[in-house]
Amino acid sequence: MQQQDLSLSHTAWRRMRLTIKAEKAQPITTTRDNPMEEKATTTVPAGYKKDHQGRLVPENLIKPIDRARDELVTEIIAAALPQRDMLVQFKKKVLGDIRAFVELSAEQYGAKIGGKKGNIILLSFDGRYKVQLRNQDHITFDERIEAAKELIDNCLNRWTENSRPEIKALVERAFRTNRKGQLRTAEVLGLKDLDIDDEEWHRAMEALMDSITVAGSTSYINLYERIGDSDQWRHISLDLAAV
Numbered sequence: 001m002q003q004q005d006l007s008l009s010h011t012a013w014r015r016m017r018l019t020i021k022a023e024k025a026q027p028i029t030t031t032r033d034n035p036m037e038e039k040a041t042t043t044v045p046a047g048y049k050k051d052h053q054g055r056l057v058p059e060n061l062i063k064p065i066d067r068a069r070d071e072l073v074t075e076i077i078a079a080a081l082p083q084r085d086m087l088v089q090f091k092k093k094v095l096g097d098i099r100a101f102v103e104l105s106a107e108q109y110g111a112k113i114g115g116k117k118g119n120i121i122l123l124s125f126d127g128r129y130k131v132q133l134r135n136q137d138h139i140t141f142d143e144r145i146e147a148a149k150e151l152i153d154n155c156l157n158r159w160t161e162n163s164r165p166e167i168k169a170l171v172e173r174a175f176r177t178n179r180k181g182q183l184r185t186a187e188v189l190g191l192k193d194l195d196i197d198d199e200e201w202h203r204a205m206e207a208l209m210d211s212i213t214v215a216g217s218t219s220y221i222n223l224y225e226r227i228g229d230s231d232q233w234r235h236i237s238l239d240l241a242a243v
Helices: 002-023 064-107 144-158 165-174 185-193 199-210
Strands: 028-031 041-044 048-050 056-058 120-123 129-141 212-226 233-235
Touching: 041 048, 064 120, 064 129, 064 212, 129 185, 144 165, 144 199, 165 185, 185 199, 199 212
Parallel strands: none
Antiparallel strands: 028 041, 048 056, 120 129, 129 212, 212 233
16 A cells, blocks of 8 residues: 555656546647658647557546656656757757857968867867867778688688688678677778788788778867866766766
8 A cells, every 4th residue: 555655646646647637638739850861740638648659548548657657757758858869950050159269260370270189189178178070981891801801711721721710710700790780980990900911912902901891980078177287188968877
């Protein structure tokens, strides 16, 4: 009985509010925000709600706890979406401001900078705050990676008797794909660091390097605050999970 009373005290106000809303319910029109999905509108009749399978369910058949859960989740998301949009706009503004400042700084020396550049660190005058902009390229491999793999396999076959097993393990691990079916860039590029004096291996590494394609880049902004008078920095997190 204690557990039941506690449950009622916690959700009674929600049930009452849901009951009132059900009596005054009006048709609800929803639109899909994802541009990749089919653009369409769906009208939900008064007194019904859609379940996760798209079926219309009379509200009087929905358990009070399910209705309360739905309202709670909807309220949280409704409050979160504007915050997400604010962060998007904040990142755009910061990126624009940093790049404009870099161009301004370069103009002091008669230089003109175009396009995205490497990492940039900006410090406040008192050294208390630090802003870091990091650009990371997304590297993929074109069809020439298959030629590289074939040449590498030829080398392994020729070296079967005398090759070290750790080299074969490195090659096999490098060409394993991740869950998305993509090669692990760092491990593939790590093969060129192997000191192997073999003409076919050298051709394989040449094909590997020629197959590299930069598919795009992502800009990351990190904000820091100095901890006291030390040389250590505290990350100013804008990640909901970290605050």
